[in-house]
Amino acid sequence: MTTRPDLSQLPHGLGTRPVDLRRGLPIPAVNVHPDGEVDFISINSEKAMELAVRGRCGLCARQMTGPVAFLGGPTAAEAGLYSDPPMHEECAEAALTLCPHIARPHARRASERRLEHDATHAVGFSEEKPSEWVLLVCNGYGSALTPAVDGGLVPVFIAGEVLRARRFGYQEGVLTEIAEK
Numbered sequence: 065m066t067t068r069p070d071l072s073q074l075p076h077g078l079g080t081r082p083v084d085l086r087r088g089l090p091i092p093a094v095n096v097h098p099d100g101e102v103d104f105i106s107i108n109s110e111k112a113m114e115l116a117v118r119g120r121c122g123l124c125a126r127q128m129t130g131p132v133a134f135l136g137g138p139t140a141a142e143a144g145l146y147s148d149p150p151m152h153e154e155c156a157e158a159a160l161t162l163c164p165h166i167a168r169p170h171a172r173r174a175s176e177r178r179l180e181h182d183a184t185h186a187v188g189f190s191e192e193k194p195s196e197w198v199l200l201v202c203n204g205y206g207s208a209l210t211p212a213v214d215g216g217l218v219p220v221f222i223a224g225e226v227l228r229a230r231r232f233g234y235q236e237g238v239l240t241e242i243a244e245k
């Protein structure tokens with residue numbers, strides 16, 4: 065038996081999103097595709113770019129004021145380059161516990177499916193599920209278009225000045241924040 069995700073701690077913005085009835089999860093803005101299809105694995109890159117350019121959160125689509133957050137593996141954090149758009153820090157935190165692709169260890173099937181489904185990821189971007197996630201909080205961001213595997217162009221988001229890097233790893237199957245040394 066599967067338990068429904070606990071949505072009582074949702075940040076305000078995500079709480080206003082429509083909920084996917086099958087999964088019981090709020091639907092992130094970037095996971096709604098032009099035909100209205102909802103796919104939790106692949107992102108709508110046009111929508112991602114539009115939200116970022118307008119200063120809106122990729123998950124809840126509300127305005128971001130002050131620092132923004134990026135979510136990805138250590139490689140993305142080191143390079144400061146992301147295929148997923150910036151978001152509120154509290155929305156990123158919610159994604160860490162709710163997003164099925166992130167919350168469960170070894171959910172590799174999701175990233176494989178993403179590769180299959182989404183031929184539009186950027187060249188040089190690894191979609192392998194990282195063993196550790198970094199929530200990068202930074203001042204500002206940029207965006208650019210970069211060549212995609214299918215020959216088109218996809219957005220890439222560039223982290224600004226890094227204020228904090230919060231690390232999360234899987235401990236006994238649960239994603240847990242790793243305390244700063």
Ligand SMILES: [Zn+2]
Nearest residue numbers: 121124152155
């Ligand atoms: Zn948000």
